[in-house]
Amino acid sequence: MTASGGGGSFRVARLGGVGFNTCMHEQPGQGRHVIIVGDGHAGVASAVRLTDLGYRVTVVESNVHVGQSTSGEATDASQHTLMRMCTNQTDLYRRLGVIRDIDWHKTLYFTGSDGLIDELTGDDLPAPFHLTRGLIGMKRFNWKEKLAIFSGFLAALQVSRVAREKLTDENFRDWLVSIHQDDHIIDKFWAAIIAGACNKLPKQISASYGVRILQEGFLLSNTSYQFGFSKMSRSDFYQRAEEVVAKGGGEVLHSVSADRFEYDGGTKRVSGVHLADSQTLTADAYVTALPHTRVDELVSDAMKSDDARLGRLGEIEDVPVIGIHLYFNAPKGHDTMRRKHLIFTDGCVRWAFAKGVEQGGDYDGLHHIHVVIGHATDFAHLSDDEIVATAVQDMRQAMPGITDTVTLNMAHVVREKRAASSPRPGGKRYRPYPSGDIANFFIAGDWASTGWPTSREGAVRSGYRAASALHEYCTEGDPVKNVNALLIPDVKPSALYVAMSG
Numbered sequence: 001m002t003a004s005g006g007g008g009s010f011r012v013a014r015l016g017g018v019g020f021n022t023c024m025h026e027q028p029g030q031g032r033h034v035i036i037v038g039d040g041h042a043g044v045a046s047a048v049r050l051t052d053l054g055y056r057v058t059v060v061e062s063n064v065h066v067g068q069s070t071s072g073e074a075t076d077a078s079q080h081t082l083m084r085m086c087t088n089q090t091d092l093y094r095r096l097g098v099i100r101d102i103d104w105h106k107t108l109y110f111t112g113s114d115g116l117i118d119e120l121t122g123d124d125l126p127a128p129f130h131l132t133r134g135l136i137g138m139k140r141f142n143w144k145e146k147l148a149i150f151s152g153f154l155a156a157l158q159v160s161r162v163a164r165e166k167l168t169d170e171n172f173r174d175w176l177v178s179i180h181q182d183d184h185i186i187d188k189f190w191a192a193i194i195a196g197a198c199n200k201l202p203k204q205i206s207a208s209y210g211v212r213i214l215q216e217g218f219l220l221s222n223t224s225y226q227f228g229f230s231k232m233s234r235s236d237f238y239q240r241a242e243e244v245v246a247k248g249g250g251e252v253l254h255s256v257s258a259d260r261f262e263y264d265g266g267t268k269r270v271s272g273v274h275l276a277d278s279q280t281l282t283a284d285a286y287v288t289a290l291p292h293t294r295v296d297e298l299v300s301d302a303m304k305s306d307d308a309r310l311g312r313l314g315e316i317e318d319v320p321v322i323g324i325h326l327y328f329n330a331p332k333g334h335d336t337m338r339r340k341h342l343i344f345t346d347g348c349v350r351w352a353f354a355k356g357v358e359q360g361g362d363y364d365g366l367h368h369i370h371v372v373i374g375h376a377t378d379f380a381h382l383s384d385d386e387i388v389a390t391a392v393q394d395m396r397q398a399m400p401g402i403t404d405t406v407t408l409n410m411a412h413v414v415r416e417k418r419a420a421s422s423p424r425p426g427g428k429r430y431r432p433y434p435s436g437d438i439a440n441f442f443i444a445g446d447w448a449s450t451g452w453p454t455s456r457e458g459a460v461r462s463g464y465r466a467a468s469a470l471h472e473y474c475t476e477g478d479p480v481k482n483v484n485a486l487l488i489p490d491v492k493p494s495a496l497y498v499a500m501s502g
Contacts, residue, residue: 028475030054035273035283037258037298039063041092041456042444043289044241045463046470048095049486051248053471058250058281059242060273062257079323079353079370080230080237083197084223085216086457087488088464096240102228105341110192111398112345116140122226127494128157128219140188140345148185155179156214160502164208164215169426172210173202188345193218195350195374198423198453200319204375205423209453215501220493229341229353258298261286261441265302270441285470289444289463292316309432309443316430316447317422319454320380322373324391325412327358327366328402336367336401347394348387350374366409371395376415384413423453434462434483435469442466442473461487 032055036043039061047057082089082102093099110118118138122130131153135146159167167175172194176186186202190210194202197213218225230237242252262272262280272280288295296313304310330336337354344350355368371391373379379387388411395402431449434442444466445459452458468486493501 028053028471032056032285032474033058033283034285034287034470035060035281036287036289036444037061037273038288038290038294038445039238039241039252040289040445041089041459042446042448042463042466043287044096044238045088045092045460046287046289046442046444046467047241047245047250047463048092049464049467050470051245051250052095053467054248056249057245058283059245059252060256060258060275060281061252061254063255079351079372080232080234080456081351082228082230082456083217084226084228085220085491086455086460087490088460089457090228091488092460092463096237096244098230098232098237098240101232101236102230103340104226104228106226108225108227109339109342110138110140110345111342112140112188113347113394113397114140115398115400117339117342117400122222124222126496127221127224128153128497128500130222131218131225141185145185148181149189152176152179152181152185152190153214153219156211157219157497157500158502159211159215163502164211167207167211168428170207171203171425172205172207175207175210176202192343192345192350197455198319200423201375205453206425206428208428209423213453216490220497221491222494224491227341258290260298260300261288261303263300263303263438265306268306268438270303270438285440285442285474287442287444287466287470289466291318292445292447293318295443303438303441307437307441309436312430313432315427317424317427318417319422320376321416322376322379322387323414323416324371324373324388325355325414326369326371326388326392326395327363327409327411328369328406329409330367330406334401334403334406336406337369337399338401342399344374344394344398347398348373348379348390349394349398352395352399367406369395380415380417384411387413434466435473439473442470464488 034050034055035058036047037060039059043059047059050057093102107119107121110120116139118140120131120134120138123133125132135149173186176190181190191201194205194210194213198205202210216224245252257276259274259276261270262274264271270286272282273286274280292313299310328336337352340354342352349371351372353370355370358364358366358368392408431447432443433449434444444462446454446462448462450458450461450465452461464486465483469483472482
């Protein structure tokens, strides 16, 4: 395929399913300016890929991402995590040069109010049987329950892509019940997996997403289940993104708030971004990577009337996340958390991450543990003290290292009311395509249409899709033609998986 415009002709070569852009004279985006409103993983993903294609990118962001308060206190609500199946998120981290900051874990550790620590480790058996020995070794389930879990995985394996899409309006818990999973297994095993991936319980997410997580995260290959935990702070991530954009001739405008998108109804084009300080920024094309609630505020009634993507933004629901940074006093040499992570099978805590012993400052010598509250909606009405007390109670029951000699020194609760959009049953119909009737206006965000649950992987995919649609619009005039051209291929399934799958 060849195209021309703006910066000369170029060719897209297909190598292993990935689009590689090869310029014959100069980069295809050269000479074109793109404004991206909002960052996050979706905005950064769009900015990085468009920068790679030669576009001059301006990112408008109202926040300053610091990762710590002025006192040194951590301010991240959730831990940056990803699975090996998250090929696009991994690709973004490589492009930013931060992939070495990901600590990959081959073993998943489960705990709960019973105090048992279970290890789930894959081995060299061909997928989808690579987790069999690990499941057999789990102590909190009897043989009947283990056989039921095996049958649950096999049932997910048999769901074809077409059949999976038909599960969109069904909730995942009902699907699990339909394949004979009892309440104990759902609450102690399947919920632990799903809450970790989506911050929601099985009854709160679409069965199509739940099945996809099981298929691609735990059955597809020997490594796709492995979790990576980022050692970088939020500030490190955004600083590196800013450096990449600046190197390509673009810029990131911090503490700059957009007031509205300027719109020309005659041409059905966005003509600028009006800022709160009364300035207007203009570009050739525009990407919004804001939460859907902010997009709803910034677009006019005329835009909503002219573009069907914008008319039902209010139908999208959000998922809150509550994180707690806990700082403990402990005897010298005592290990408060003997593993780097723990997945909780019950209680309010869903994840715990060991951050080590703080060095210097107000927190010198304190043991730092970051926990994430599951199904945070149920706890949003509680005070910070009540949330901390409930979490610490869970931890004392589930974590052998939190003994009576370990005392809480201080805690910092971080609430994100709209951390992600809800992967609820039926919600897929409201998730917008990256391009629409307003030709130079593109949508990115974990709440956009990607086929994935709302997650950082979904956000990155939406950013790559928006960049691809924008690039096609600028060079071919057709934003739909190759909307997936910039996506990284999924993990390759094992031969046995392919033979056994639906």
